[in-house]
Each structure stands twice: as structure tokens, then as C-alpha cells.
Amino acid sequence: MRPEKVIIYNLFPLLAGKFAEWKKHMERARTMGFNWIFVNPVQRTGASGSLYSIADYFEFNPLFVDEKGRKGAADQLRDAIRAAERFGLRVMTDLVLNHCAVDSELLKRHPAWFAWEGRGKVEHPFAMQNGKKVVWYDLAKFDHRNSSDKEGLFRYWVEVVEFLVKLGFKGMRCDAAYQVPRSFWERLIAETKQRHPDVLFFAETLGSPPDLTRKTAASGFDYIFNSSKWWDFTSPWLLEQYALTREIAPSISFPETHDTERLCEELGGDIDGMKQRYLFSALFSAGVMMPIGFEFGFRKRLHVVKTRPADWEQTEVNLSSFIARVNGIKTANSIFQEDAPTSVLSHDNPNVLLLWKASTRTEQESLFILNKDIRGKQNFRAESLQRFLQAGAPAVDISPEYPLDYIPQPFSYDLRPGQGIVLVAARDRFPEE
Numbered sequence: 001m002r003p004e005k006v007i008i009y010n011l012f013p014l015l016a017g018k019f020a021e022w023k024k025h026m027e028r029a030r031t032m033g034f035n036w037i038f039v040n041p042v043q044r045t046g047a048s049g050s051l052y053s054i055a056d057y058f059e060f061n062p063l064f065v066d067e068k069g070r071k072g073a074a075d076q077l078r079d080a081i082r083a084a085e086r087f088g089l090r091v092m093t094d095l096v097l098n099h100c101a102v103d104s105e106l107l108k109r110h111p112a113w114f115a116w117e118g119r120g121k122v123e124h125p126f127a128m129q130n131g132k133k134v135v136w137y138d139l140a141k142f143d144h145r146n147s148s149d150k151e152g153l154f155r156y157w158v159e160v161v162e163f164l165v166k167l168g169f170k171g172m173r174c175d176a177a178y179q180v181p182r183s184f185w186e187r188l189i190a191e192t193k194q195r196h197p198d199v200l201f202f203a204e205t206l207g208s209p210p211d212l213t214r215k216t217a218a219s220g221f222d223y224i225f226n227s228s229k230w231w232d233f234t235s236p237w238l239l240e241q242y243a244l245t246r247e248i249a250p251s252i253s254f255p256e257t258h259d260t261e262r263l264c265e266e267l268g269g270d271i272d273g274m275k276q277r278y279l280f281s282a283l284f285s286a287g288v289m290m291p292i293g294f295e296f297g298f299r300k301r302l303h304v305v306k307t308r309p310a311d312w313e314q315t316e317v318n319l320s321s322f323i324a325r326v327n328g329i330k331t332a333n334s335i336f337q338e339d340a341p342t343s344v345l346s347h348d349n350p351n352v353l354l355l356w357k358a359s360t361r362t363e364q365e366s367l368f369i370l371n372k373d374i375r376g377k378q379n380f381r382a383e384s385l386q387r388f389l390q391a392g393a394p395a396v397d398i399s400p401e402y403p404l405d406y407i408p409q410p411f412s413y414d415l416r417p418g419q420g421i422v423l424v425a426a427r428d429r430f431p432e433e
Contacts, residue, residue, distance in 0.1 A: 006287030009034040014307040019076040023083045030087040033327030046101025048138035051304045055101040081168035092171025099139040115143040177203035178216045185219035217249040226251040246339040250286030258302040265299040273374035276418030325400035335364035351378045367423040371415035381412045391425035
């Protein structure tokens with residue numbers, strides 16, 4: 001069962017603090033119109049302290065546990081998840097099965113599960129960043145392809161997923177999903193859904209080539225993450241990638257993540273730019289994800305080792321009401337809850353993006369007019385906006401800011417810096433047989 005919408009608030013646990021402290025952040029997420037909470041790994045880490053260097057998948061990171069509490073760690077987490085559910089939120093977490101902590105007991109107990117470089121040296125995951133090879137020496141790589149004990153390794157991950165589901169998690173964000181064989185995902189997802197049909201799987205595929213992303217998406221994932229954050233609103237690559245996977249698995253956009261710089265820092269504090277990017281992220285694809293602190297213009301990057309609750313920033317920025325209006329648009333209009341056929345339309349001003357979408361599930365159609373320029377005004381003019389639409393019904397402005405009561409013809413408008421105009425219309429229904 002897929003929820004009507006996927007609007008995700010990333011509650012980064014190192015910033016949010018102990019399980020008992022999560023409720024206030026979840027309540028804030030609810031008021032902004034989010035319906036999912038994503039928490040990064042909460043299991044016990046190895047010596048490096050990285051959230052993604054997990055030493056024991058069935059124990060909890062002591063940073064999140066109230067040692068003086070009357071309940072144990074598992075029940076403290078369950079209480080936090082129940083609080084989210086009372087707010088109408090479902091909770092997902094990371095499923096990190098490409099690697100574990102290099103100092104995990106798993107290496108001693110099950111050496112056949114790992115990739116080895118020879119002479120007892122375990123293989124470390126790596127990535128190419130700006131042409132340089134970056135190796136994570138605190139991680140040991142599982143060998144899902146060539147392990148002599150594939151079945152034992154697979155059954156272990158079934159147990160991990162069961163453990164997470166029993167804690168109350170309803171979604172698994174599968175870290176570096178493209179680095180794990182498709183056959184593994186197909187089996188794990190199918191077995192899980194047989195027992196828990198409401199549990200969703202989200203593939204993290206950033207950095208994956210488009211053809212590999214397509215293959216990963218086809219492994220049974222409910223959603224994948226796209227790369228729209230890095231789009232310049234002009235180059236063709238995003239819509240090309242979007243077309244490759246659109247009919248296989250819907251995607252999720254984001255203005256920033258824990259793996260990127262804070263957008264507010266990138267933009268030098270430009271609030272118009274932050275609004276522009278959140279609006280685009282929310283309306284471009286089926287789902288959207290936003291990390292904790294974006295609403296307040298936080299500028300300190302989230303760190304998987306070093307971040308602490310003391311890093312909470314005091315700012316004069318509060319985009320909560322704007323984000324709530326954008327999420328409300330997404331919630332109220334099914335066209336923004338799917339990866340629909342999408343095209344960039346030509347017009348006279350190259351500094352303005354004109355994006356057309358048409359739902360395949362309803363009669364809804366949309367035009368999104370976005371000022372690419374976050375520093376200055378840009379004029380958009382058209383003899384008739386209706387000519388860009390297939391709809392018979394007139395377009396209605398549902399923009400989060402400065403909505404127009406009516407759409408004049410000819411249409412001429414000076415877009416404020418970064419401003420987006422969101423128009424929707426209904427196509428004619430075919431007569432019933």
C-alpha cells in the first residue's frame with residue numbers, strides 16, 4: 001500500500017539528540033505538512049563514530065539513549081516512533097548493508113560474508129570524488145556477489161529488517177543501493193512485503209550512472225532518489241534521467257541532504273534562492289525530502305560523526321509557513337505526487353523556466369513558471385498561457401506566494417527573484433462508454 005504522498009522530514013539524530021527529544025521535531029514536521037520522518041542510522045557504531053559505520057545492527061547508539069530512563073533503549077525508540085504515528089507520520093530509517101564498521105565482530109564471526117584483498121586485509125568501500133579516489137577505512141565491504149555463504153548473509157539481513165520493522169519503522173532508505181546486486185534486493189523486498197506489505201523501500205542511488213539507477217529501480221523499490229538538486233534549470237540531463245526511470249519507480253527530490261553543504265550556506269543566506277529550490281524540489285517529482293534545520297536557514301553542515309545537539313543554530317530565518325504552503329500544494333494536487341510526463345517548453349526569456357506536467361492518473365495538468373534568477377526580476381510574457389496546455393478548463397493559480405485571482409490574456413508578469421508561479425488545469429474527460 002503506497003501512501004498518497006511522500007513528503008519527508010529528515011530528522012538527523014545527532015542534531016535531534018536522544019530518542020525522548022524527537023517528539024518536538026516531529027510535531028514541527030507535522031505542522032509543516034510532512035507525512036514521513038526519516039532518521040539516519042541509530043545502531044551502535046564502530047570506533048570511528050560514524051552513523052554509517054555500524055558495528056552492531058541489533059544494539060543502539062548510546063548517544064540517543066537516556067541511560068537514566070525507566071525504559072530500555074528499544075522501548076525509548078518505540079515511544080518516539082509511536083509519538084510520530086500519533087502525529088500522522090510514518091517513520092523510515094537507513095538500511096546500511098553494503099558495509100559495516102571495520103571493527104565489527106561480524107568480521108570475526110562471519111569472514112565469508114566480506115570481500116578480502118588478500119593476506120587477511122578486508123576491502124574498504126570507496127568513491128570517486130572530483131577525480132580522486134576516496135577510501136573509507138573505517139568500513140568493511142560485504143561481498144553480496146561472491147560470498148561462499150550467500151544464504152547466511154541474506155538471512156542475516158532478513159533478521160535486521162525484521163528487527164527494524166518490529167521497532168515500528170515503516171520504510172527502509174537503502175544506502176548505496178546500486179552497489180548491491182539486483183537479485184538480492186528483489187528477494188529481500190519480496191520477502192519483506194510478503195510479511196509486511198505496508199513497508200516501503202527507498203533506493204539511495206546518488207552517484208550511480210543512469211543505466212545502473214534504472215536497473216536498481218527495477219529491483220522492486222517503491223521510490224528512488226533523483227539528482228534534481230544539481231540541475232541548472234537548463235541542461236537536458238535531468239529530464240533524460242527522469243524519463244529513464246519514471247515508469248519504473250517514482251522519485252524523490254531534495255534541496256539539500258546530510259551529504260551536501262547546507263543550501264543556505266551555498267547561497268550565502270539568500271532566502272529567495274532557498275524558497276526557489278524547495279518549491280522546485282517539491283513539485284518536480286513524486287516525493288520530496290528536507291533535512292532538519294532547512295526551515296531555519298541553518299548553515300552548519302550535518303556531519304555523520306561530529307554533529308551534536310549543541311550545534312543547533314539560532315537564526316532569524318523561519319521558512320516554516322512557506323514550506324507548509326508548498327507541502328499543502330503537493331498534498332492537494334495528485335499531479336505533484338507522481339513522476340508525470342514532463343517537458344521544458346520554449347519561450348522568449350531564457351532566465352525563466354517553463355515546465356509542463358501532465359498526470360497519467362488523473363485529468364490534472366500543470367504549468368510551472370520559475371524565475372531562475374534569485375538576484376533580480378525577470379519578465380515572462382505569452383500571448384496565451386492556455387496554448388501551453390491540453391486542458392479545456394482554464395488554469396488556476398495555486399502558487400504559495402502572490403497567487404493571481406485570474407489569468408489575463410495576453411499574459412505578462414515580472415517574476416520576483418526566484419519566484420515560482422504554479423498553475424493547474426483539468427483536461428477534458430472522455431465520455432463514459
